[in-house]
Amino acid sequence: MEQTIPGSEDATTNPPSFLNGTAMETAIYSTPEPGTLFYVYYYGMFSIIASVNIPGNILVIRTVMRTPNLRQPCNFYIVSLAVTDLLIGFIYPVYNISHLEHVPEISRPLGQWNVCRFLVTEVLALEICSSYHLVAITVTRYIAIVYPLRYHLYITTKSTKFVISTIWILSQGVCIVMYTIYNPEEYINKPGSVCRYELIFSIAHVSVLFIIQLFLPLLVMLGLYVRIAKIARAQAKVIALQERVSWKNSTQSSSNIIRHELKSTFMVSILLGCFAIGWMPMMIYFFYEITCVQNCSITPFIRASCRILLFMNSAVNVFIYAGRxxxxxxxxxxxxxxxxxxxxxxxxxxxxxxxxxxxxxxxxxxxxxxxxxxxxxxxxxxx
The missing domain is CATH 1.10.287 (Helix Hairpins)
Known part of the structure; x- marks a missing residue:
C-alpha cells in the first residue's frame, strides 16, 4: 500500500520494502541522483579492494599449501578462510555491478530474479561462512591457551576438516532456506528492478541475518578473547613472580611480559574491530532503509560506503590472521x-x-x- 505525504509529490519512490511477512509498505524516499563522482568512488574503491583481495588470498593459499611447516590443522582454517574470501572477491563485485541503474544493459540481466537470487544467496552464504571461520580460529586459540595439554587431542586433521565442512554446508544451507524459497512477487513483476538486498527482503530476513551473521559470532569471539586475555594476564603474573624469585633479569623479563601483553591486547582489538566495522554499518543501513516509511533520504555515498567496508573486511582477514x-x-x-x-x-x-x-x-x-x-x-x- 502506497502512502502519500502532502508536499512530497515530487519525491522519488524507491522499490518496496517489506516490513513483515504479509503486509507490504512502500516507503517514500528522496534519494539524490548519483553522479560521476559517485561511480568513480564506488567502483574505484571496489577495484582497489579486489586487486588486494584476489592476489592476497591466492598468495595465502599457495604459501600454506607449499610450505610443509604451515600444513598444520590450525592453519587449514586460514586456507579455508582465504578460499571463502577469494570467492567473495569474485562474486561480491558482480553483485554490486548489478546496481548500475543507468546502464540497463547490465542492471536488467543481473536484476532478473533467478540471477539476483543466486547472487544474494551466494554473497550472504560466503559472508556467513567467513564469519564462522573467524569463530573457529578463535576457538582453536582458546583451546591452545586454556587446554594446552589436550590441544593435540581436540585439534586434529580429522576434526578440523569436519568443522570446516560443517561451516560450509550450514552457511550454504541457511541461505538457501532463507532466500531461494522466497519469491517477492512485487519485485518479480516490476520491470527493471535493481538487485539490492534492502529493496527485496523483509525486516524478518534482516533480523535473522543480524543474529547469525554479526551478533552470535561477535559475542562468541568477544567472550573467548576476554577469557584468553585473563588467562594470559594470570600466566604473565606467574612468570614475573618466578623471575623475581630467581633474581635473573627480572626487570627485562617484566618489561618483555608487559610488552607482549600490550601487543596481544592490541591485536585482539584489531581482530574484533575489523569484524565489527565491516558489518555494523551495513546492518544499520539495512534496518534503516527497510523500516523507514516516510521521507527517507539516504545518499548513495552512504550506501556505497557500507558495502565498501563490508568488502574490505574480506580483503584484510587473511592478512590479520595469517600475518601473525x-x-x-x-x-x-x-x-x-x-x-x-x-x-x-x-x-x-x-x-x-x-x-x-x-x-x-x-x-x-x-x-x-x-x-x-x-x-x-x-x-x-x-x-
Whole structure:
C-alpha cells in the first residue's frame, strides 16, 4: 500500500520494502541522483579492494599449501578462510555491478530474479561462512591457551576438516532456506528492478541475518578473547613472580611480559574491530532503509560506503590472521625474494647485457637467496 505525504509529490519512490511477512509498505524516499563522482568512488574503491583481495588470498593459499611447516590443522582454517574470501572477491563485485541503474544493459540481466537470487544467496552464504571461520580460529586459540595439554587431542586433521565442512554446508544451507524459497512477487513483476538486498527482503530476513551473521559470532569471539586475555594476564603474573624469585633479569623479563601483553591486547582489538566495522554499518543501513516509511533520504555515498567496508573486511582477514605467523611471513618474504630475482634477471637480459654477466648475476642472486633463507631460519621467532 502506497502512502502519500502532502508536499512530497515530487519525491522519488524507491522499490518496496517489506516490513513483515504479509503486509507490504512502500516507503517514500528522496534519494539524490548519483553522479560521476559517485561511480568513480564506488567502483574505484571496489577495484582497489579486489586487486588486494584476489592476489592476497591466492598468495595465502599457495604459501600454506607449499610450505610443509604451515600444513598444520590450525592453519587449514586460514586456507579455508582465504578460499571463502577469494570467492567473495569474485562474486561480491558482480553483485554490486548489478546496481548500475543507468546502464540497463547490465542492471536488467543481473536484476532478473533467478540471477539476483543466486547472487544474494551466494554473497550472504560466503559472508556467513567467513564469519564462522573467524569463530573457529578463535576457538582453536582458546583451546591452545586454556587446554594446552589436550590441544593435540581436540585439534586434529580429522576434526578440523569436519568443522570446516560443517561451516560450509550450514552457511550454504541457511541461505538457501532463507532466500531461494522466497519469491517477492512485487519485485518479480516490476520491470527493471535493481538487485539490492534492502529493496527485496523483509525486516524478518534482516533480523535473522543480524543474529547469525554479526551478533552470535561477535559475542562468541568477544567472550573467548576476554577469557584468553585473563588467562594470559594470570600466566604473565606467574612468570614475573618466578623471575623475581630467581633474581635473573627480572626487570627485562617484566618489561618483555608487559610488552607482549600490550601487543596481544592490541591485536585482539584489531581482530574484533575489523569484524565489527565491516558489518555494523551495513546492518544499520539495512534496518534503516527497510523500516523507514516516510521521507527517507539516504545518499548513495552512504550506501556505497557500507558495502565498501563490508568488502574490505574480506580483503584484510587473511592478512590479520595469517600475518601473525612467523613461518608464513618468512615464506612470503622468500617468495618475494625469488620474484625480485626473476624480475632483475629479465630486466638485465632485456637491456642487452652479456649472457655471462646474466649467468653470474643469477648465481649471485641464488647464493644471496640461500644466505637469506639461512638467516631467516636462524633468527625466526614464533609469535
Amino acid at each position: 605467523l612467523a613461518a608464513f611471513r618468512k615464506s612470503i618474504k622468500n617468495d618475494f625474494t625469488k620474484l625480485y630475482n626473476v624480475l632483475c634477471t629479465c630486466a638485465t637480459e632485456r637491456f642487452g647485457m652479456k649472457h655471462s654477466e646474466s649467468v653470474s648475476s643469477n648465481r649471485s642472486s641464488a647464493l644471496q637467496t640461500e644466505i637469506s633463507h639461512a638467516q631467516n631460519w636462524d633468527f625466526n621467532t614464533s609469535l
